[in-house]
Amino acid sequence: MKHSNKILISSIAILALSGIGSATITEASSNALGVNNQNENTSVQTVNENNKSDQQNWIHNLTGEKFTTIAHRGASGYAPEHTFHSYDKSHNAIGASYIEIDLQMTKDGHLVAMHDETVDRTTNGTGRVDQYTLKELKQLDAGSKFNEQNPQYANSNYKGAKVPTLDEILERYGTDANYYIETKSPDVYPGMEEKLLDTLNKHQLLNEQSLKKGHVMVQSFSQESLLKMKDLNSNVPLIRLLDKGELPNMSQQDLNYIKQYAIGVGPEYTDLTKQNVANLKDTGFLVHPFTVNEVADMERLNDYGIDGLFTNYPDLYKQVINEQ
Ligand code: G3P
Ligand code: CA
Numbered sequence: 066m067k068h069s070n071k072i073l074i075s076s077i078a079i080l081a082l083s084g085i086g087s088a089t090i091t092e093a094s095s096n097a098l099g100v101n102n103q104n105e106n107t108s109v110q111t112v113n114e115n116n117k118s119d120q121q122n123w124i125h126n127l128t129g130e131k132f133t134t135i136a137h138r139g140a141s142g143y144a145p146e147h148t149f150h151s152y153d154k155s156h157n158a159i160g161a162s163y164i165e166i167d168l169q170m171t172k173d174g175h176l177v178a179m180h181d182e183t184v185d186r187t188t189n190g191t192g193r194v195d196q197y198t199l200k201e202l203k204q205l206d207a208g209s210k211f212n213e214q215n216p217q218y219a220n221s222n223y224k225g226a227k228v229p230t231l232d233e234i235l236e237r238y239g240t241d242a243n244y245y246i247e248t249k250s251p252d253v254y255p256g257m258e259e260k261l262l263d264t265l266n267k268h269q270l271l272n273e274q275s276l277k278k279g280h281v282m283v284q285s286f287s288q289e290s291l292l293k294m295k296d297l298n299s300n301v302p303l304i305r306l307l308d309k310g311e312l313p314n315m316s317q318q319d320l321n322y323i324k325q326y327a328i329g330v331g332p333e334y335t336d337l338t339k340q341n342v343a344n345l346k347d348t349g350f351l352v353h354p355f356t357v358n359e360v361a362d363m364e365r366l367n368d369y370g371i372d373g374l375f376t377n378y379p380d381l382y383k384q385v386i387n388e389q
Pocket of ligand 1: 137167180247284306331355356375
C-alpha cells in the first residue's frame with residue numbers, strides 16, 4: 066500500500082487545523098540548518114553548501130549501539146513472523162537489539178501483532194483482523210503456512226502458533242527488551258495510539274529511564290499517527306517510515322518538518338545513497354532503513370553511515386557489525 070500521497074495531504078490538513086505554523090517552523094529550522102528555502106521543491110542531493118558532513122552533530126541510537134539490529138517481525142526469515150517463535154529466536158537466541166512489531170486491532174479492541182490487515186497470508190483463516198474477536202483470532206494457526214513455504218526452516222513446533230497480543234509480548238520479554246512498534250493510520254484503527262500508550266504504561270515502558278534507553282520506539286508511515294502520538298505523549302521516540310520512492314522526492318523543507326516530531330526516519334533501503342544518508346544525519350535523524358536481508362547491502366549501508374536496519378535475518382547483520 067502506498068501511503069505517501071494520502072499522508073502528505075492529510076498531514077497538511079492536520080497541521081492547518083491544529084494551528085501548527087508549518088511554514089514558520091520549517092523556515093526557522095531550515096535557517097538554523099543553513100538550508101536555502103528558495104530551493105524548497107528541489108529533492109535533496111547535497112549535504113550542505115560545501116558538500117561536507119559534520120559528523121560531530123549526528124544523533125546516535127538511544128541504546129548506545131553504533132548499529133542497531135531490528136528484527137523485522139522477529140527473526141522472520143527463520144520462523145513464522147509475529148509469533149513467539151520468531152521473537153524468541155531474535156531476542157533470546159540471536160540477541161537482536163529490537164523486536165519489531167506491526168500492530169492491528171481486533172473487533173473487540175485488542176492490539177495484536179500482525180503485519181497485514183487480513184489474516185489470509187500468514188494463517189489458516191480468511192478475512193480482516195478487525196472482523197475477528199481476540200478469541201476467534203486465537204483459534205487460527207499462524208505457523209503452518211511458514212512451514213509449507215519455507216521447508217528448509219520448517220519445524221513441527223511452529224504448527225498451531227498463536228497470534229500474540231501486544232500485552233502478551235510485553236509480558237513475555239519484559240522491561241529489559243527493546244520494542245520497535247508500528248502504528249497504522251488513525252482512520253484504519255481509531256484509538257490505536259491511546260491503547261498502545263496504555264499498554265506500554267501498564268508494562269512500565271513509559272518511564273523516563275526506559276524511554277531514555279530506547280526500550281520503545283514507535284514507527285509509522287502515517288504522519289497523522291505520529292503527530293497523534295506526539296500529542297498524547299511527547300516523550301516517546303518516533304520514527305517516520307518512508308515508502309520506496311518517497312525520500313528521493315522530498316525537499317529539505319519536508320525533512321525539516323519531519324524533524325519537528327520524529328527523531329529518525331526509516332526509508333526503504335534502495336532509496337539510500339551515501340549522500341542522502343549524510344544529509345539525513347546532518348538534518349539530525351537516526352536512519353534505520355528497511356528491510357535489508359543481503360550481507361552486501363548491510364555492509365554498504367553501514368558504510369553510508371546508517372544507525373541500524375530492519376532485517377529478517379538479524380544474525381547476519383550482527384555478524385556484519387562484528388566484522389566491520
Ligand atoms: O517497519 C519497517 C518495515 O517493517 C516497514 O515495512 O511493510 O514490513 O511493515 P513493513
Ligand atoms: Ca513494520
